[in-house]
Amino acid sequence: MHTFEIYEEYYDWEQLKGNSDAEVHLLSYGGEDPPNMYQPQEPLIAKSYVNDIRKTRREYKRLLWMDINNINGVPKPVTLYEEAGAYMFYLALPGIDAQAFLKQQDEKTTAETLKQIGRYLSFFHKQKIEECPFDHRNGQLDDDPVFSHGDFTLSNVIVNENYITGSVDMVGIGIRDRYYDIVSMALDIEEKLGEGYVESFYEGYRIKDQVEKDKFEQFEKLIAKK
Known part of the structure; x- marks a missing residue:
């Protein structure tokens, strides 16, 4: 057959x-x-x-x-x-997408899940890039290259019973500056959940109170052109 x-x-x-x-x-x-x-x-x-x-x-x-x-x-x-x-x-990764999952959760669970999403992204960014053939760097803007997801939003993160099982929609993976994914998620959290929840994501990624404002704004403009 x-x-x-x-x-x-x-x-x-x-x-x-x-x-x-x-x-x-x-x-x-x-x-x-x-x-x-x-x-x-x-x-x-x-x-x-x-x-x-x-x-x-x-x-x-x-x-x-x-x-x-x-x-x-x-x-x-x-x-x-x-x-x-x-x-x-x-x-199939077990669970549902984080956007759907968080619609059903209280503030405490939402904050904790966003911390886990930040930790997951930090882990993802630590993958070796030396042999990666998918290079999306854009000149001087990508001065801190990592292994990037390329479309890191709530709907592309899978959550199963309060823990992250992984991410999907991998067509855009490759080498980029870490801020591409950080900004993508931060903007999505702000739009879907509210600005106050972005800090939980930053805390999980371990950049709370360390976000580079100018760089964030540059990547915000870049992502808006997609």
């Missing part, structure tokens, strides 16, 4: 809502026969940038690169299907 037909035959598909420009489905195994190593029984994500096959392929290649380089807290790729369109499949 063809690979994609196996996914259609043995998995239940549930389309997920989100801010991504991709079509995303959660796949739950429900078949009678055990799938092989390329069709695991764990919940899967099927994702396709419907109008941009190359973007689907790019994100899958980045997942493969992170898997080969043992980067934790990111989706583990399973396979890429290409024919009339393109779907990438990866193991």
Whole structure:
């Protein structure tokens, strides 16, 4: 049986809502026969940038690169299907996105979760960049390069029972200044939750009272042009 037909035959598909420009489905195994190593029984994500096959392929290649380089807290790729369109499949991270999770929480839990998000980003930024082939640096503005997520917002962080399991939407990973991700998240927290919660994120990243205002404003302008 063809690979994609196996996914259609043995998995239940549930389309997920989100801010991504991709079509995303959660796949739950429900078949009678055990799938092989390329069709695991764990919940899967099927994702396709419907109008941009190359973007689907790019994100899958980045997942493969992170898997080969043992980067934790990111989706583990399973396979890429290409024919009339393109779907990438990866193991679903347990939990829900932080934006949805925080809608249900009190102030204390919200603050603690944002601290954890800051710690997760700090860990993510510590990955080695020497061998990273995805370089997005933009001249002198990127004077503190790290391994960057590229779209670090609440909807792209996965939370499971008050702890961070990882992040998704990895098509933009690569080398950038750390402030690109810091500013992206800070702006999203301010918009979705309120300015008062940004300090909790900074505390988790360990830059509370140390944010470089001029640099923040430069990256704010850069992100606004996206």
